[in-house]
Amino acid sequence: MSWRPYFTTARLALREAATYRLNHFLSFVVAVVPLIALLLLWNTLLGPQQRLAGFTRGEMLTYFILTRWLYEFTGPVVWWDIAYEIREGDLIFHLLRPEWYSGYHFALIIGSKLPYALVGLAVAAPFALSVGVGWVWPPGVAAWAAFALSVVLAVALAYQFTFLSSLTAFWLEDNKAMNLLMDFVVPLAAGALLPLDVFPSAVATALRALPFAQLLYFPALVYLGRVDPGGWWAGVAQQVGWLVALLVINGWVWRRGLRRFRAVGG
Amino acid sequence: MSAITVRHLHKTYRAPLREPGLRASLRHLVAPRYRTVVALRDVSFTIAPGEAVGYLGPNGAGKTTTLKILAGVLYPDAGQVEVLGFVPWQGRSAFKKRMAFVMGRKGQLWWDLPALDLFHLFREMYQVPAATFRRRLDDLAARFRVTDLLTVPVRNLSLGERMKLELIAALLHGPQVLFLDEPTLGLDVMAQHEIRDLLRAYVREEGLTLLMASHYMRDVEAICERVILLDEGRIRFDGPLTELKTRFAPHREVTVTFAAPPPSAPAAGWLVGREGPRFRWRVPRQEVPRLLQELTTRYEVDDLSVQEPALEDVLRQIFTTDAPASAPPAPGG
Incomplete structure (x- = not known):
């Protein structure tokens, strides 16, 4: 299999996304407003010397800003394009071509989200500066590399969740419930709003055992240098394990779904 | 050897029954009811390499279902199908690289980008050598008179122009078998005529095997020598177009x-x-x-x-009478 078509797909998605410049500006505004509000809240709740669940004020603000930005890539969603193609029958074009469907949409997501991630970086950077000396950087090159690898695996894992939730369109005429799950429950379980350590111990332990923690919480802790080498290997092993499990599940669901596919509207 | 062989093909769909009213909606949640729709019943035919066949029938006859099974995107309930020696629904890349399916109701080009960008993507997917791609693209763009439109975002094109580019997208990898489903649907008379002529010339010159479903009888008359009539999932006639008229319009x-x-x-x-x-x-x-x-x-x-009676009139007569149309054995099978 050649990877070139998928690089081209990502490039085309980036080009297509770049045609909607007003969207990016609006997404900038939409991202900035709640970020200001939440940072003000954290500043009010946590004094410079205070800690919350073992996190200093600087760590908490770094975690918060970092995860807000990372979630653009490591947050699973119901990918509307897949759900639409299944429901409306446009999946037929992909089945006709010698194409790896899952890879095609992964490339589309990466390409189309890149401008938003760059806008997000532009939003996050001034806030990171506003945190000042409290802002936390990974402690060294090895920590940066460990963080980068955990993010790459988180992105791959998130996409497998995205693909799985989108494939439910083979069975569900309406994915709204799945959307709600992805928009509200998964971010909480992934540690997008708060580090899982903030939750009561039993809840935190349960959430850490779920795969969603590997999407955001684990990479963010690696960034903050709060994971020792043993913990990092264990975390990466979990990421790989969940990834393999989801690849197997998705393959099975895809084949079952194709049996149900009616290719309507042609 | 046949390019397409279809034997005893069966396909049914299960469609949910939704009665009006809140009570019926609630009942459907608990105990959904379905009806079985028979799309194809014991359909058999063969098509020789290079043959152009029109696939005719009223709405719901099973034409598009047949095309989708032959193109490998639907699974049949029973029956055997071979296209160029492949079982279509096994989805092999070698098969996909040798066939194309164009639908008048749907398009695969991206709305916001010029067609040329997608053509390059398809070249990579189908692994067409750059020189072959260039030659085919130049030839098709010149034939279809769209050279100037290749770099225009698809959203700015007329329906007829988009259809020409959809056809080029489907032909760039050099398929041997072409499935067409209502290729001139919604086009004005001039555009229909133009696309019909272009298709006829291309199919003949390239020796493509063609199976085309259409409601526009002029499409079929212009491009196909043989027709298969399908009604309620059964073949009612399979033979030369001239014989159809002789038999049903004496x-x-x-x-x-x-x-x-x-x-x-x-x-x-x-x-x-x-x-x-x-x-x-x-x-x-x-x-x-x-x-x-x-x-x-x-x-x-x-x-x-x-x-001579128009083909439309002949078909209307066939499909509105219950007289058996006495399907003859398919030529070559």
Whole structure:
């Protein structure tokens, strides 16, 4: 299999996304407003010397800003394009071509989200500066590399969740419930709003055992240098394990779904 | 050897039954009810390499379902299908690289980007060598007169222009078998005519095997030598287009305008219309020469015409009567 078509797909998605410049500006505004509000809240709740669940004020603000930005890539969603193609029958074009469907949409997501991630970086950077000396950087090159690898695996894992939730369109005429799950429950379980350590111990332990923690919480802790080498290997092993499990599940669901596919509207 | 072989193909769908009203909606949640729709019943035919076949039938006859099974995007319930030696629904890349499917109702080009960008993506997917791609693209763009449109975002093109580019997208990898589903749907008369001519020339020159479903009989008449009639999932006729008319429309319509009103009209077939000196008869085909001879020798005639019934009329007659259409054995199988 050649990877070139998928690089081209990502490039085309980036080009297509770049045609909607007003969207990016609006997404900038939409991202900035709640970020200001939440940072003000954290500043009010946590004094410079205070800690919350073992996190200093600087760590908490770094975690918060970092995860807000990372979630653009490591947050699973119901990918509307897949759900639409299944429901409306446009999946037929992909089945006709010698194409790896899952890879095609992964490339589309990466390409189309890149401008938003760059806008997000532009939003996050001034806030990171506003945190000042409290802002936390990974402690060294090895920590940066460990963080980068955990993010790459988180992105791959998130996409497998995205693909799985989108494939439910083979069975569900309406994915709204799945959307709600992805928009509200998964971010909480992934540690997008708060580090899982903030939750009561039993809840935190349960959430850490779920795969969603590997999407955001684990990479963010690696960034903050709060994971020792043993913990990092264990975390990466979990990421790989969940990834393999989801690849197997998705393959099975895809084949079952194709049996149900009616290719309507042609 | 056949390019396409279909034997005893069956396909049913299960469609949910939704009655109106809140109570019925709630009942459907708990105990959904379904009806089974039979799309194809024991359909068999073969198509030789290079043959162009029209696939005709009323809405819901099963035409598109057949095409989708042959293209490998639907699984049949029973039956055997081989296209170029492949079982389509096994989804092998080697098969996909040798066939194409174009639908008049749907397009695969991206709305916001020029078609050329997508053509390059498809070149990579189908692994077409760059030189071959360039040659084919230049040829197709020139034939379809769209060279200037390749770099225009698709959203800015007319329906006819988009259809031409969709056809190019489907032909760039050099398929041997082409499935067309209503390729001129929604186009104006000029665009229909143009696309029909382009397709006819391309299919003949390249020796493509073609199976085309269409409601526009002119598409079929222009491009196909053979037709398969499908009705309620069954084949009702399979044979040359000329035979279809001979078998199901054994009459011709003879219209004559006399120079002066005749004292008595010649006896032939059925007189179906009379307006002043203008008479119309429906005449059995074999009686036409005798009638023409009588008209030209015994009467003073201003104008005379003999018309074959339009294919639309023939089909309407077939599909609105319950008379068995007596499907002959498919040519070559």
